[in-house]
Amino acid sequence: MRISELAAESGVPVATIKFYLRSGLLPEGRQTAPRQAEYGADHLSRLRLIRALLGPGGLSIAAAGEVLKQLDQPPGSTHGLLGAAHHALDTGVRARAGQSMTEHPRADAMLASLGWNIDPADHLSRYRLEEALAGLEAAGFVPPPGFPEMYASAMRELAVRELEQVPLGSSSEAMRYVVLGTILTEPLLLALRRLAQQDVSAKNFADTAPPPSPAGETVPKHS
Amino acid sequence: MRISELAAESGVPVATIKFYLRSGLLPEGRQTAPRQAEYGADHLSRLRLIRALLGPGGLSIAAAGEVLKQLDQPPGSTHGLLGAAHHALDTGVRARAGQSMTEHPRADAMLASLGWNIDPADHLSRYRLEEALAGLEAAGFVPPPGFPEMYASAMRELAVRELEQVPLGSSSEAMRYVVLGTILTEPLLLALRRLAQQDVSAKNFADTAPPPSPAGETVPKHS
Numbered sequence: 001m002r003i004s005e006l007a008a009e010s011g012v013p014v015a016t017i018k019f020y021l022r023s024g025l026l027p028e029g030r031q032t033a034p035r036q037a038e039y040g041a042d043h044l045s046r047l048r049l050i051r052a053l054l055g056p057g058g059l060s061i062a063a064a065g066e067v068l069k070q071l072d073q074p075p076g077s078t079h080g081l082l083g084a085a086h087h088a089l090d091t092g093v094r095a096r097a098g099q100s101m102t103e104h105p106r107a108d109a110m111l112a113s114l115g116w117n118i119d120p121a122d123h124l125s126r127y128r129l130e131e132a133l134a135g136l137e138a139a140g141f142v143p144p145p146g147f148p149e150m151y152a153s154a155m156r157e158l159a160v161r162e163l164e165q166v167p168l169g170s171s172s173e174a175m176r177y178v179v180l181g182t183i184l185t186e187p188l189l190l191a192l193r194r195l196a197q198q199d200v201s202a203k204n205f206a207d208t209a210p211p212p213s214p215a216g217e218t219v220p221k222h223s
Numbered sequence: 224m225r226i227s228e229l230a231a232e233s234g235v236p237v238a239t240i241k242f243y244l245r246s247g248l249l250p251e252g253r254q255t256a257p258r259q260a261e262y263g264a265d266h267l268s269r270l271r272l273i274r275a276l277l278g279p280g281g282l283s284i285a286a287a288g289e290v291l292k293q294l295d296q297p298p299g300s301t302h303g304l305l306g307a308a309h310h311a312l313d314t315g316v317r318a319r320a321g322q323s324m325t326e327h328p329r330a331d332a333m334l335a336s337l338g339w340n341i342d343p344a345d346h347l348s349r350y351r352l353e354e355a356l357a358g359l360e361a362a363g364f365v366p367p368p369g370f371p372e373m374y375a376s377a378m379r380e381l382a383v384r385e386l387e388q389v390p391l392g393s394s395s396e397a398m399r400y401v402v403l404g405t406i407l408t409e410p411l412l413l414a415l416r417r418l419a420q421q422d423v424s425a426k427n428f429a430d431t432a433p434p435p436s437p438a439g440e441t442v443p444k445h446s
Contacts, residue, residue, distance in 0.1 A: 040356065045363060048362060049361075049362050049363070051361055052358045052361045052362035053362075055358060055361075070415060072305065084423075097391075102243055111418065112349070116418060116419070117426065118421050119421065119425075120420070123244040123440070125414065125421065127412040128414040128417070129411070129415065131410065132411035132414050133411065135275045135278060135410065136408070136411070138272075138275045138278075139271060139276075139407055141399075141403040141407055143274075143404075146389045147388075148415075150381070151381070152415050152419065154377050154381055154386050155412065155415040155419040156423065158377055158416065159419035159423040161370075161373060162420065162425050163420060174287060176364075177364075180359075180362050180364040184355070184359050185355075185366070186413055186416075187351065187354065187358065188352070188356065188359070189374055189412070191348065191351035191354075192340075192371075192378040193381065193409075194309050194380065194405065195352060196339070196378040197377065197382045197386060197405070198339070198345070199340050200379065202342075204343075213331055221315065
């Protein structure tokens with residue numbers, strides 16, 4: 001199909017598609033005439049993936065480019081997939097961390113007490129944890145005792161079930177699963193967490209706020 | 224203390240403090256001379272909070288401003304706190320969503336099947352869930368059956384324990400707890416999730432080829 005048909009099919013404007021072509025996110029089409037190229041089903045699915053990474057995935061153009069590069073060149077081992085996937089997703093953290101990334105005392109202490117097996121060369125994941133723990137501390141927010149451990153055990157239970165599902169047949173399929181599973185389920189988890197808090201809050205504090213109407217058309221009840 | 228002492232105490236450069244003053248994130252000090260102001264312990268703790276929101280919290284200046292405004296003017300009811308807190312945190316989602324925010328068919332279906340009690344006027348939280356579910360779909364990533372429900376139930380279990388801890392004595396204290404608890408534990412949860420995946424992956428896939436090190440330095444030690 002031509003670029004105009006690709007635009008119609010995908011719902012992405014021609015100008016945006018041209019921008020993705022220029023940025024290297026979307027591979028060039030097959031040249032059929034001096035100023036005309038032909039695009040296929042691969043382009044369509046790649047375009048949907050780009051939209052998902054930049055939209056709900058919340059990635060920058062640069063980070064999306066790294067993720068796509070990883071998807072195109074899968075690493076050798078199944079466990080290596082995960083490191084490569086996480087690495088590609090962490091462009092922003094790396095930029096913020098700079099030199100200090102190898103210092104992560106709070107994270108080291110917590111991981112040691114959890115007994116988790118983390119690649120010693122992977123400072124990035126530790127730095128993310130360090131940054132989160134230091135942020136709580138800096139804001140003067142002391143989580144109740146046992147809370148970080150409660151989060152850790154909830155996340156580990158999810159990880160066990162998530163990794164049971166990785167398709168091991170093809171490494172490019174596995175890479176795709178791990179990258180998308182990580183990046184696209186993060187917004188899902190966070191959205192569900194806030195909704196779950198609302199549900200629990202509505203039940204716990206029903207006496208302090210009028211109950212929400214089941215009809216779905218009434219005035220806001222937060223007051 | 225003077226602004227230079229505030230800078231020394233907090234580790235935030237004077238120029239940055241002046242920028243926070245101009246943006247309204249940090250209240251002005253008490254004027255003691257034509258070009259001199261006095262700052263107190265309140266300024267110091269506010270400064271730490273601003274750094275946590277902009278750093279690990281990942282908020283823009285505008286979003287941090289909204290969060291701080293909410294913290295300064297707590298709403299009336301305990302359940303209302305949560306809505307106000309979530310609202311303040313969602314500046315970016317609101318900007319992205321525009322007109323389409325009241326359409327959230329996937330989220331409605333999922334929430335109905337979960338039986339959660341969500342304020343019908345709160346389109347924003349539903350829109351976040353819709354965006355996450357639509358993103359998975361658009362990327363051609365079909366989570367295994369039961370996965371969204373598994374995430375939902377894990378998040379609800381956490382919410383029950385989190386909300387048990389909200390300090391109900393003062394509403395400004397409760398607001399602070401909910402806002403910081405939401406925004407600063409999100410990076411903690413996501414960091415722990417990736418580390419948990421690594422730990423599980425190291426145990427499950429120890430028999431496959433040695434993983435490439437993302438940092439490209441050390442020999443990985445998964446075995």
